[in-house]
Amino acid sequence: MMVGYLLMLISSIFFLGIVNRIKSIASGRKGSSVLQPFRDVLKLFKKGAVYSETSSLLFRVAPTVAIVAVLTSMLVVPFAGGNAVFSFSGDFVFFAYMLALGRFTMIIAALDTGSSFEGMGANRETLYGLLVEPAFFVMMGVLAMITGLTSFTEIFKAFNTIGDYSLLLGLLFSYLVILIAMVENSRLPVDDPKTHLELTMVHEVMILDNSGFDLGLIHLTTFLKFGLYSMILTNLLVPPTWAIGYQVVCFTAVVAVFSVLVGLLESFRARNKMGKNPPYLLTLTALGLLGLIVALLIIQKIA
Amino acid sequence: MLYFFIISTVLIVVMAFTRNALFSKVLSLLFVANLSFLVVHAFCKKGATELVYFTFDGVGVIMLGLMLVVAAAAYVHSYYYLTHESDRGIPLYIAGLTGLLTSLVGVYLSNNLIVLWVFLEATTLTVSVLIYHHRSTHALEATWKYVFVSSIGIALAYMGILFLGAIVSPSDDITLSFSSLEALAANANPAYLRIAFLFALVGFSTKMELFPMHTVGIDANTIAPPPISAVISTLMVNSGFVAIYRLLDIVDGTVVGQWASNVLIFSGILSVLIAATYLLKSNNLKRMLAYSTLENMGLVAIALGIGGVARYAAFVHIIAHTFLKSALFFQVRQVHTTFGTYDLAKMGGYLRTYSAGAMVVLLGAIGIAAFPPSGLFVSELLIFKSLLLEQRWTIFVVTVLVLLFCIYAIVQKLLLILYAKETVAVTGVRPSVYLSIIQLLLVGFSFVVFFARDGLVLSLINDAIK
Amino acid sequence: MNIVIIVLFGVTLMYVSVAERFDTYVKLVAIQGILLFFLAFSELSGSKDMASLVFVVTETLVFKAIAVPLLLRSIIKKMRVAKVHTKALPAFYSLLLVLFAMGVSVVLADMLKIGRIEKTFMIAALFTVFTGLILVIAHKKIFPHLVGFLVLENGVFMFSLAVGSEMPFLVNSGILLDLFASVLILGLFASRIGKRLNDPNVEELSTLKD
Numbered sequence: 001m002m003v004g005y006l007l008m009l010i011s012s013i014f015f016l017g018i019v020n021r022i023k024s025i026a027s028g029r030k031g032s033s034v035l036q037p038f039r040d041v042l043k044l045f046k047k048g049a050v051y052s053e054t055s056s057l058l059f060r061v062a063p064t065v066a067i068v069a070v071l072t073s074m075l076v077v078p079f080a081g082g083n084a085v086f087s088f089s090g091d092f093v094f095f096a097y098m099l100a101l102g103r104f105t106m107i108i109a110a111l112d113t114g115s116s117f118e119g120m121g122a123n124r125e126t127l128y129g130l131l132v133e134p135a136f137f138v139m140m141g142v143l144a145m146i147t148g149l150t151s152f153t154e155i156f157k158a159f160n161t162i163g164d165y166s167l168l169l170g171l172l173f174s175y176l177v178i179l180i181a182m183v184e185n186s187r188l189p190v191d192d193p194k195t196h197l198e199l200t201m202v203h204e205v206m207i208l209d210n211s212g213f214d215l216g217l218i219h220l221t222t223f224l225k226f227g228l229y230s231m232i233l234t235n236l237l238v239p240p241t242w243a244i245g246y247q248v249v250c251f252t253a254v255v256a257v258f259s260v261l262v263g264l265l266e267s268f269r270a271r272n273k274m275g276k277n278p279p280y281l282l283t284l285t286a287l288g289l290l291g292l293i294v295a296l297l298i299i300q301k302i303a
Numbered sequence: 304m305l306y307f308f309i310i311s312t313v314l315i316v317v318m319a320f321t322r323n324a325l326f327s328k329v330l331s332l333l334f335v336a337n338l339s340f341l342v343v344h345a346f347c348k349k350g351a352t353e354l355v356y357f358t359f360d361g362v363g364v365i366m367l368g369l370m371l372v373v374a375a376a377a378y379v380h381s382y383y384y385l386t387h388e389s390d391r392g393i394p395l396y397i398a399g400l401t402g403l404l405t406s407l408v409g410v411y412l413s414n415n416l417i418v419l420w421v422f423l424e425a426t427t428l429t430v431s432v433l434i435y436h437h438r439s440t441h442a443l444e445a446t447w448k449y450v451f452v453s454s455i456g457i458a459l460a461y462m463g464i465l466f467l468g469a470i471v472s473p474s475d476d477i478t479l480s481f482s483s484l485e486a487l488a489a490n491a492n493p494a495y496l497r498i499a500f501l502f503a504l505v506g507f508s509t510k511m512e513l514f515p516m517h518t519v520g521i522d523a524n525t526i527a528p529p530p531i532s533a534v535i536s537t538l539m540v541n542s543g544f545v546a547i548y549r550l551l552d553i554v555d556g557t558v559v560g561q562w563a564s565n566v567l568i569f570s571g572i573l574s575v576l577i578a579a580t581y582l583l584k585s586n587n588l589k590r591m592l593a594y595s596t597l598e599n600m601g602l603v604a605i606a607l608g609i610g611g612v613a614r615y616a617a618f619v620h621i622i623a624h625t626f627l628k629s630a631l632f633f634q635v636r637q638v639h640t641t642f643g644t645y646d647l648a649k650m651g652g653y654l655r656t657y658s659a660g661a662m663v664v665l666l667g668a669i670g671i672a673a674f675p676p677s678g679l680f681v682s683e684l685l686i687f688k689s690l691l692l693e694q695r696w697t698i699f700v701v702t703v704l705v706l707l708f709c710i711y712a713i714v715q716k717l718l719l720i721l722y723a724k725e726t727v728a729v730t731g732v733r734p735s736v737y738l739s740i741i742q743l744l745l746v747g748f749s750f751v752v753f754f755a756r757d758g759l760v761l762s763l764i765n766d767a768i769k
Numbered sequence: 770m771n772i773v774i775i776v777l778f779g780v781t782l783m784y785v786s787v788a789e790r791f792d793t794y795v796k797l798v799a800i801q802g803i804l805l806f807f808l809a810f811s812e813l814s815g816s817k818d819m820a821s822l823v824f825v826v827t828e829t830l831v832f833k834a835i836a837v838p839l840l841l842r843s844i845i846k847k848m849r850v851a852k853v854h855t856k857a858l859p860a861f862y863s864l865l866l867v868l869f870a871m872g873v874s875v876v877l878a879d880m881l882k883i884g885r886i887e888k889t890f891m892i893a894a895l896f897t898v899f900t901g902l903i904l905v906i907a908h909k910k911i912f913p914h915l916v917g918f919l920v921l922e923n924g925v926f927m928f929s930l931a932v933g934s935e936m937p938f939l940v941n942s943g944i945l946l947d948l949f950a951s952v953l954i955l956g957l958f959a960s961r962i963g964k965r966l967n968d969p970n971v972e973e974l975s976t977l978k979d
Contacts (some may be wrong), residue, residue: 168773211894279787286783286868293875294776297889421945447911454954455905455918458925462898465925465932494880 004079004231007248011255012220013038018256022263035217044216052209054114062109063210063217067163069102070224074270077231078153080247081240087153092140095152096133100185102221103129110206117198121205124274128202129188132183132283133282138288139173142295156235167297170236172291177236179284181229185222187262189280200271230255304353304412307341310334311405319398324386327397331378334401337375341408342367348768358414361767362548365618365760366411366541369625372748373537376405376741380530380633383557383735396436402429403534410542416464416479420457423510426539427453434527445526452519453509460506466499467553482551504566510721511543512600514573524593529639533632536596537625544603544621551607557764568608572701574601575601579705584714588638588645591716592631595671598709601625601677604742605702606619606686609693614768616685618632622760623678626749627670630742634663637734638720642727647716653726659739661721666718672710678752700718774808775893778927779871782900785920786867787860789853794916795841801923802834812930821941828944829926838917840955844912858907866907870899890931897924918954 016033051060076091076262078084088094107126110118143151146169147158159166183190186203198205207218234254238247272280321327345359345367352358381400385393406429409422427450435446443595468479470491488496505515512520520540524532547567554563578598585591599620606617635645637660642650654661673679683706690699755761778801785797789908806829858866874895878888901924904917 016796101799110961165772168776227905276789276860282861283783283787286864287780289868290776290779290869292870293779293892294772296875297772424945450954451914451918455902455921458918458921462925462928465928469932492881498877498881 001026002085002199003244003248004077004082005074007079007251008074008077008096008224008228008231009226010243011230011251012223015226015230015255015259016223018259019263019266022260023267026264026267027287028169037223041216041219041223044219045213047212049210049212051212052113055209058105059109059112059209059238060214062112063214063221065105066102067217067221067224069105070221070228073098074224074228074231076152077228077249078156078235079231080238080242080244081157084153084245087151089150091151091153092144095159096136096140099225100129100133106206106218110209112222113209115209117201117205120199121202124187124202126192126205127279128183128277131278132180132284135176135281135284135288136180138285138292139176140294142169142288143173144183146295146299152235157240159240165294169291169294169298172287172294174233174236176284176287176291177229177233178258179287181226182262182265183281183284184229188266189269189272190277194213195271200274227255233258304342304344304357307337307408308405310337311401311408315398315401315405317412318401321394322604323399323606324393326380327393328382328718331397331401332383334404335371335375335378338367338371338404338407338408342371345412349377350413352527356415356418357409357412359412360414361763361765363412365763366545367408367759369541369622370404370407370411370538372745373625373629376629376633376745377530377534377693379741380533380636380738381528383738384528384530387735390449392436395432399429399432400531400534403433404538407538407542411545411702411721414482415478415482416467416484417550419549420460420464423460423542423546424457426510426542428455430523430527430531430535430539433531434523435480436528437526437529442526443662445522449519449523453585456509456516456519458506463499463501463503463506466495466502469580470495473651473688481549481553483642485556488553488557491557493557493559496557497562500550500554500559500563500564501607504547504570507543507546507550508570509543510576511540511547511604512597513543513570514577514601515570517574517577517597521590521593521597522764524596525587525590529632529636532635534594536593536632537629540596540600541621541625544600547604548549550609559579564608564610566608567604568698569730571601571604571606571608572698572705574604575702575705575709579708579712579759582709585712585716586647588647588716589632590637591647591713592628592635595709595713596624596628598706599628602683602702602706605698606682609686609689609695609697611689611693613689615764616682616689618764619685619766620679620682623682623749623752627667627677627679628750630663631667631743633669633738633742634660636669637738640666640732640734641729643730644723644727646727647719649722649725649727651723652721652729656720656729659736659743660734663742663746664717664720666743666750670746670749671717672714676750676753678749681753715744770811771808771887772889774804774811775889778804778808778893779896782897782920783864783867783917786863786900786903789860791841791912794901794913795838797847798841798916798919799834799838801920802829802832802837805923805926806830806834808927809930822970824941825944828948831925832887832948833923837955841915844915844955847914855907857909857913863907867900870903871896887931890927893926894924894931897921897927900924915954 008253014034016037017032020037021031021034073095076095078087078089084091103125106121110122110125112115142157143159145153146166147155147156149158159170182188184288187193191204192204193204195201195204198208207215231251234247234251238250239252242250311334314330314337321330330499342364347363349361349364377400381396385396391411405427406425407421410419410426413419413422431446431453433451434449435442453616464479467484470487508514509519511514520535522683524535525721527535551563551567575598576595580603581594582591582598585594603617603624606613606620638650638653639645639656641657643654643661653664668681670677673683687699687703690702697706752760781797781800781804785794788794788797806826809826809829813825837969877895878891881891898921901917901919902922904920905914908914908917
């Protein structure tokens, strides 16, 4: 249904604005308006892009591919127990790998510029993407195992109604999704978006050479990904049998809470030492495995 | 039994506050008298149960008798050590020693798994006080390691006990006494019994100095004062032996019995192997004797694992080893008095310097090497005989080979003390001849075991392995 | 309700295996104490023995949740170091080991299928015991060893709750173990070693070697 798709698009406009506002308030400032990041993107759209002479066609195409990948993967995420725009068996794999395709093109484009900073950022981004992937797949695998179905739409239709402890599993996986979202969007504690030292950047340094329209597209990709993960969160937490009006309200509430949470987490958490990131990411997979055991207990494969 | 505990507790409390050496000696004499009363009482009332949790069975009586002999010698040696060589902290030492002996009595005689475990904890507590006697950094290190690893072992043993407790059904009012556990084990889930046995074995191996947790005993023996090392190496490993033996009794008739015996044999072989490695390398006299205890306990574990007549051999081995090892450890202090060091490379010419002590070392070396007329000869012969009868060729070959290395190492190093040329100046202090006579007596006891054909002790052993 | 507490307990175990600062260890141990308090309460509230229920529950709350973290904090203040040594097993591998231990405890609990102990308890208790042992093995400083021992204790306690709900005697002796261990080890450590050795690196405690 298009309602879900439209909701994701709309929420992405406000998400990062709320995060920045919360961060400012937490530091004691008033902060910019909630629409400011979106206005910045619109301003970037009006500018022309400058391309380095050492880069090739790949560099010019990459941001477009990235945003198209995210928009496409948004097509398979359902809303409110209804159908997604497309759904087919195994579409969560499609989802994960569309996002990965977007990330891959960005990485290749960063290597294409020939700058050593961007190569370093690409290197790190690859590692963190690699480590976060098992966490996502374990989570989806557990959900597929419990419900016995393999499509996002059908899984979320059946999820919250399968037993007393599905709320527990939902909470555990929401925690996991929040952490995965923060890693995928290059937020703290893996990567600090506000740092201006290139040696410490991961994602920001990959996009150093992009400008104008391309940069606007890349920022928009990040916004969209946040909206996407909020939708997944709503699906995990809210039972699919509630009325659609309720669902919209819940979605808005989830977006608000999620963005406030991200803002607070960013304000009060320092960024990890680079060497500590792999264990941190492995913790995510560990949480997923814990969810696996809880799921096995629920469906009584063990005990 | 109740009187024994009451009197002991009173004595311990009084000893903890007595600074006067003479008064302490009187109190320890009282304790030894108390203990001998208990031994006589236990022997007369064989098979009886007192205070619900304590039974005077064959195993307990044997161990009590051994304890009486070694404890008396330990007290005498301790007083010489404390007053002639280092007179710090008499009260704490003597109170700790008495506390240790009382807890050991509790371990030997208890017929309930939880009570046994509580008393083993008490032994850990009292022994750590004694190991820390010197208060040096070395002693602190050894005490810390000992307390820490023992506590881990005790916690693991407790897990094992909990698993055993799980097979007791709640409707009947059955406690964790050994007899009732034996009855229940026949119908219990084998997986539970296996895990319980494994956990409990690992936990109790801290006390009996078996692989995997043998390291605590080694370090403790190296640092503790020699009379305490003697008590640790003999009486405390006996308590570990009692715990493991009772555990084996529980699982014996069940389907897990064969598996448990194999686990014991495996653990025993590894212990002997590790002991052989370190014996060849070792340069410190006390450490070497500690590794020799490890080796002997490995042999006892193998004997328990083989079963049958080898169980009889295990008990004989324990008895002979107790006497021999205590004599050797007591002698170690006199060696130190003569040479001022425990370093084997520096000692020599003991035969010329102090012949009485040298005799003890010589006879002790013969005993540990299991030459006839040592009691260890009898037990090892029986062990090898039953290995051959059961046609377990690999174990036999491995054990013989490893034992060869052990014996070579010990005998060579002990004889070096006697005959080599010493590289350090001999201190002029003359050790006490009376103590050496006591040690010779102890060695003599272990030789008596060789000649015993029948009699009191053997009937007790037969009673114990029934 | 129990399963929620056990899942939270599992989460704390995973964080304990990657923790680097001693403060984190103390916080996690305190959280585990509180969780065990709730667990003891819910597990023993069905039994008829009021006195032992009160005893066990008070002991858990006072000792595990309050006294032990306070003792640990005072130890940290006396020591000069506050972080795990870099030569210890890296957090990545110890977390992998802990995950493997989780798998092993699930398999083991499956083998012990027949029994009156709830499977969830068995898995959680075995997992905790293994994590405690891994902590002891993977680190070189004394403080993580202490924390590993405390985690081991928690596992044993959880197990005794599972078994001993019908046999309060067992639970009581488990409490005895707890008191003995905490008082003796932590007290000894806090009073003696903290003063004596300035850098409590276990590598320094290796003079007793061959």
